[in-house]
Amino acid sequence: MDFRSLHEECGVFGAIGVENAYDVVMTGLAALQHRGQEGCGIAYTDEDGEIHVDKGPGLVFRVFSQVIPGSHPGRSAIGHVRYGTAGGREADNIQPFAFHQHGDDYAIAHNGNIVNAKELKAAMGHREVLFSSSSDSEILGHLVKMPPYGKAPLSGDTLSLALNRIEGAFSYLVLIPDRLYAARDKHGFRPLSIGRLGSGFVFSSETCALGAVGARHIRDVEPGELITADASGLRTRRWSRFRRNALCAMEYIYFARPDSDIEGVNVHAFRKESGRILFEENPVEADMVFGVPDSGLSPAIGYSERSGIPLEMGVIKNFYVGRTFIEPTQQMREAGVRLKLTPVRSVVKGKDVVVIDDSIVRGTTSRQLVKMLRDAGARHVHLRISSPPLKHPCFYGIDISSESELISSRLDMEEVRRFIGADSLAFLSKEGLLLAGHRTDLCMACFDGNYPTALYSFR
Numbered sequence: 001m002d003f004r005s006l007h008e009e010c011g012v013f014g015a016i017g018v019e020n021a022y023d024v025v026m027t028g029l030a031a032l033q034h035r036g037q038e039g040c041g042i043a044y045t046d047e048d049g050e051i052h053v054d055k056g057p058g059l060v061f062r063v064f065s066q067v068i069p070g071s072h073p074g075r076s077a078i079g080h081v082r083y084g085t086a087g088g089r090e091a092d093n094i095q096p097f098a099f100h101q102h103g104d105d106y107a108i109a110h111n112g113n114i115v116n117a118k119e120l121k122a123a124m125g126h127r128e129v130l131f132s133s134s135s136d137s138e139i140l141g142h143l144v145k146m147p148p149y150g151k152a153p154l155s156g157d158t159l160s161l162a163l164n165r166i167e168g169a170f171s172y173l174v175l176i177p178d179r180l181y182a183a184r185d186k187h188g189f190r191p192l193s194i195g196r197l198g199s200g201f202v203f204s205s206e207t208c209a210l211g212a213v214g215a216r217h218i219r220d221v222e223p224g225e226l227i228t229a230d231a232s233g234l235r236t237r238r239w240s241r242f243r244r245n246a247l248c249a250m251e252y253i254y255f256a257r258p259d260s261d262i263e264g265v266n267v268h269a270f271r272k273e274s275g276r277i278l279f280e281e282n283p284v285e286a287d288m289v290f291g292v293p294d295s296g297l298s299p300a301i302g303y304s305e306r307s308g309i310p311l312e313m314g315v316i317k318n319f320y321v322g323r324t325f326i327e328p329t330q331q332m333r334e335a336g337v338r339l340k341l342t343p344v345r346s347v348v349k350g351k352d353v354v355v356i357d358d359s360i361v362r363g364t365t366s367r368q369l370v371k372m373l374r375d376a377g378a379r380h381v382h383l384r385i386s387s388p389p390l391k392h393p394c395f396y397g398i399d400i401s402s403e404s405e406l407i408s409s410r411l412d413m414e415e416v417r418r419f420i421g422a423d424s425l426a427f428l429s430k431e432g433l434l435l436a437g438h439r440t441d442l443c444m445a446c447f448d449g450n451y452p453t454a455l456y457s458f459r
């Protein structure tokens with residue numbers, strides 16, 4: 001993985017009908033921190049049912065470091081962790097967004113990316129001036145107050161109508177004073193799970209955060225489903241008849257935490273199975289196999305189990321190097337890789353090694369890693385990638401570099417191998433990816449260019 005080249009845009013967490021919902025959401029967001037580190041926020045109802053928002057740049061426990069546990073006794077809240085692009089109005093784009101329109105108070109948190117955002121904003125005409133951020137995530141908040149349903153109270157009906165105008169990837173949490181709505185796009189790009197906590201409910205981008213707050217996973221929100229949660233429990237409806245299960249393959253490969261379950265499949269189990277299939281598709285003889293932390297570790301276990309090649313710890317990750325140390329120049333990137341990854345010389349010296357990584361973006365990190373392993377005395381370095389070659393950009397909320405920066409888009413496999421300097425290089429197939437998750441469908445557009453939606457003005 002090339003550091004700073006591939007990022008999840010965000011994660012959402014919500015709670016309703018639970019004591020100290022603010023504290024619960026804060027804990028949930030901390031468990032989703034891997035999905036975004038640049039900003040976070042919580043929208044919450046107070047005891048009078050009014051909605052307030054606290055948010056700021058930075059990590060969850062930094063932004064909320066002054067919060068005294070139990071000081072927000074309201075029973076519903078939603079929160080968001082964000083990965084943002086550099087510069088611009090970054091602080092304005094931190095979610096949740098709060099609205100007060102036509103007598104309604106509500107707040108919205110969104111994970112994903114809207115591909116017809118420009119068209120929707122143009123259709124809203126003069127209302128565009130009402131946008132308080134440059135984030136497309138704000139769009140739903142204005143759409144629900146557009147004619148013909150503009151003055152009607154926000155409800156499942158108005159939300160369903162608005163959701164039908166939005167195209168792209170989204171998992172939404174919408175908070176109104178006595179209710180919480182959870183919706184997932186009809187292709188199911190981004191995950192969203194439901195948990196039971198006491199007599200209330202929680203919603204989370206990943207199940208790892210359900211465990212962190214002591215909730216029990218009930219099920220996932222389905223693609224095209226809108227859930228209403230309030231004092232009388234959960235109600236479900238479909239806001240779209242169309243349905244696909246095109247979950248983002250990168251959630252399994254790279255983004256999600258290994259202890260999360262997505263649509264019935266544990267992420268670690270998926271990765272391990274992908275490693276087993278990777279060996280079946282691309283066997284090699286070697287003295288040891290090891291994974292590049294973190295998301296290369298699980299496939300390395302699978303590769304080792306299937307091949308019988310001993311699993312080792314050939315490379316160590318420095319967990320204390322923040323992204324801020326890694327600047328987008330080649331020189332700084334190389335320094336960043338050296339700081340972040342270190343081969344274990346006594347382990348790899350004189351050995352034939354298989355290195356498992358989750359993906360190759362620019363190829364520069366892999367090249368440097370191979371060089372560091374050779375410098376540490378490795379005899380042969382075989383690189384195995386637990387995903388197909390990345391060739392196309394993502395328009396659904398993952399910050400994948402443009403085609404010109406993706407090495408597999410420009411070079412064939414042998415050329416990539418030569419650039420990286422490995423003795424052999426192989427990738428998991430698309431079929432292997434589906435097999436690893438026992439699935440028939442996934443979004444794999446960044447591998448094959450088959451985008452599940454129209455791309456509107458993105459292309």
Ligand code: SF4
Nearest residue numbers: 248249394443445446
């Ligand atoms: S294009 Fe790639 S990164 Fe984007 S949603 Fe699809 S699988 Fe995920």
